[in-house]
Amino acid sequence: MQTSKLRPIFNLVALNKEFIRTVTATSAAVKTDHVKPWTEIPGPSSLPIIGQLHHFVVGELANFENTEVTMKLFEKYGPIVRFDEMWGKPAMILLYEPECCAQVLRNENWLPIRPGFASLEHYRKELKRKRGHKSRISGLVFDHGEVWKEFRSTVNPVMLQPKTIKLYCSVLDEVAQDMIVRMKSLRDENNMIKENFDTEMNLWALESIGTVALGCRLNCFRQDLPDNSPEKQLIQCIHDLFVIANELDFKPSLWRYVSTPTYNKAMRLYEHHESLTKHFLQKGIEQLKNKTDNEKGVLEKLLEINEEVAYIMASDMLFAGVDTAANTVTAVLYLLAVNPDKQDKLRAELMSGSEKRPYLRACIKESIRLMPVVSGNMRQTTKEIDVLGYRIPKDMQVVFANRDMSLLEQYFPKASEYIPERWVTEKSDPMHYGNTHPFVYMPFGFGARSCIGRRIAELEMDTFVARLIENFKVEWVGPPPKVVQTSLNYIKGPFNFIFKDI
Numbered sequence: 001m002q003t004s005k006l007r008p009i010f011n012l013v014a015l016n017k018e019f020i021r022t023v024t025a026t027s028a029a030v031k032t033d034h035v036k037p038w039t040e041i042p043g044p045s046s047l048p049i050i051g052q053l054h055h056f057v058v059g060e061l062a063n064f065e066n067t068e069v070t071m072k073l074f075e076k077y078g079p080i081v082r083f084d085e086m087w088g089k090p091a092m093i094l095l096y097e098p099e100c101c102a103q104v105l106r107n108e109n110w111l112p113i114r115p116g117f118a119s120l121e122h123y124r125k126e127l128k129r130k131r132g133h134k135s136r137i138s139g140l141v142f143d144h145g146e147v148w149k150e151f152r153s154t155v156n157p158v159m160l161q162p163k164t165i166k167l168y169c170s171v172l173d174e175v176a177q178d179m180i181v182r183m184k185s186l187r188d189e190n191n192m193i194k195e196n197f198d199t200e201m202n203l204w205a206l207e208s209i210g211t212v213a214l215g216c217r218l219n220c221f222r223q224d225l226p227d228n229s230p231e232k233q234l235i236q237c238i239h240d241l242f243v244i245a246n247e248l249d250f251k252p253s254l255w256r257y258v259s260t261p262t263y264n265k266a267m268r269l270y271e272h273h274e275s276l277t278k279h280f281l282q283k284g285i286e287q288l289k290n291k292t293d294n295e296k297g298v299l300e301k302l303l304e305i306n307e308e309v310a311y312i313m314a315s316d317m318l319f320a321g322v323d324t325a326a327n328t329v330t331a332v333l334y335l336l337a338v339n340p341d342k343q344d345k346l347r348a349e350l351m352s353g354s355e356k357r358p359y360l361r362a363c364i365k366e367s368i369r370l371m372p373v374v375s376g377n378m379r380q381t382t383k384e385i386d387v388l389g390y391r392i393p394k395d396m397q398v399v400f401a402n403r404d405m406s407l408l409e410q411y412f413p414k415a416s417e418y419i420p421e422r423w424v425t426e427k428s429d430p431m432h433y434g435n436t437h438p439f440v441y442m443p444f445g446f447g448a449r450s451c452i453g454r455r456i457a458e459l460e461m462d463t464f465v466a467r468l469i470e471n472f473k474v475e476w477v478g479p480p481p482k483v484v485q486t487s488l489n490y491i492k493g494p495f496n497f498i499f500k501d502i
């Protein structure tokens with residue numbers, strides 16, 4: 001309810017929304033003379049010295065792990081929201097308007113900058129160099145400018161070549177089938193896998209990406225795999241990295257000024273991730289020596305460039321390719337479990353033996369729309385740009401709220417429902433996905449900087465989901481799972497899946 005004291009504020013917000021609608025209707029982000037400075041963009045109130053900090057403690061930004069927080073900001077402030085600079089963490093603008101997202105993304109120069117993971121960047125670029133590490137390259141996730149471009153152009157022909165990716169079809173299917181055997185053995189008397197289902201999905205994802213990054217089977221599914229095995233340590237380490245990066249890089253933190261305990265823990269974690277990656281890469285290189293066929297996979301081709309490129313790319317793949325794929329498959333399973341008619345339809349497609357499986361792709365796309373592992377993407381502007389009546393300066397961080405936009409009725413009719421058909425229906429159908437703005441749903445990012453692992457991830461997920469649905473009738477009991485938002489969106493237990501044999 002609006003109190004009389006608050007009414008002026010609500011009126012301002014309403015005015016702001018009205019202005020935004022008008023500007024959007026004409027031209028979303030054309031440069032005009034009548035623009036306001038970015039500091040006037042609506043957002044949580046700022047106090048002297050502490051800025052917006054109090055909102056993280058008791059206000060509208062507290063409980064940021066809740067995925068609804070950003071949708072609430074949209075409802076309160078409209079399609080553009082301001083976050084002020086805080087303790088060295090740069091100011092940030094959140095955008096919920098697809099044409100404006102398009103404009104920011106299309107205005108990038110040839111060297112797009114995706115900020116985030118500043119603490120990891122600090123570890124790889126500053127701390128390691130202080131310790132005498134000589135390399136200029138930190139990796140695709142963390143480098144920018146010419147260093148990023150040079151590395152990306154070196155690895156693109158290897159990582160994006162469909163012929164190379166196709167080489168992994170059979171080994172990924174082998175991984176999927178081994179995982180099915182493991183899941184069957186893990187089920188309890190109720191056909192449930194309640195204990196550590198998330199770790200199980202991570203084991204599948206690590207085993208899968210390992211075949212590409214390290215050219216060998218890691219054997220993560222061994223029943224006798226101890227908890228302190230390098231495989232389990234790596235899984236835990238990747239998970240902890242994303243969570244701690246969220247504490248340091250996406251929330252207010254003093255680490256840029258003093259070495260806080262969280263900062264020290266993060267630096268130890270980053271070092272641990274590095275030594276584990278080296279351990280696995282060494283294992284991959286050893287196994288290559290016994291290889292009998294002549295087909296060259298990703299690791300061999302990268303090693304031909306040089307060992308450092310192979311190591312850095314493997315490290316990127318192990319960082320970016322485990323939790324992402326694992327949580328996406330969990331989301332697909334959950335949504336198919338609570339939509340049994342869609343699951344039956346998918347199973348019929350899979351059992352038909354047809355080589356083309358459009359409904360499988362559609363089910364995965366629709367799951368990513370409703371429960372994406374990444375809430376949105378980010379860029380640092382490379383030039384000044386006017387958006388929705390505000391002037392955004394160069395070097396400003398802009399976040400695209402793709403998850404929230406994808407849940408809005410105005411972009412996807414019956415937005416809260418699981419309707420894979422929207423991805424395969426005729427163009428003339430009002431439900432056809434093509435009717436929405438292409439910058440609403442962008443799960444793998446945009447342009448030259450987009451996800452280099454997309455084709456690999458899609459192949460892994462298609463293969464595994466197909467095997468799961470062929471083998472199990474998947475059900476879910478009880479309330480929906482909780483999703484916790486850190487740098488990634490993690491689906492949390494209890495995992496009430498029931499896996500009945502087909």
Ligand code: HEM
Binds near residue numbers: 378
């Ligand atoms: C469901 C699975 C995945 C999703 C949703 C996903 C999503 C994304 C997104 C949104 C970006 C940022 C793109 C941009 O800035 O425009 C990205 C970047 C990246 N992803 Fe993925 N990803 C997935 C799986 C993978 C896998 C399996 C790998 C490993 C090969 C991988 C490796 C990378 C790398 C290295 C980058 C940085 C690219 C660059 O900046 O040049 N991702 N991913």
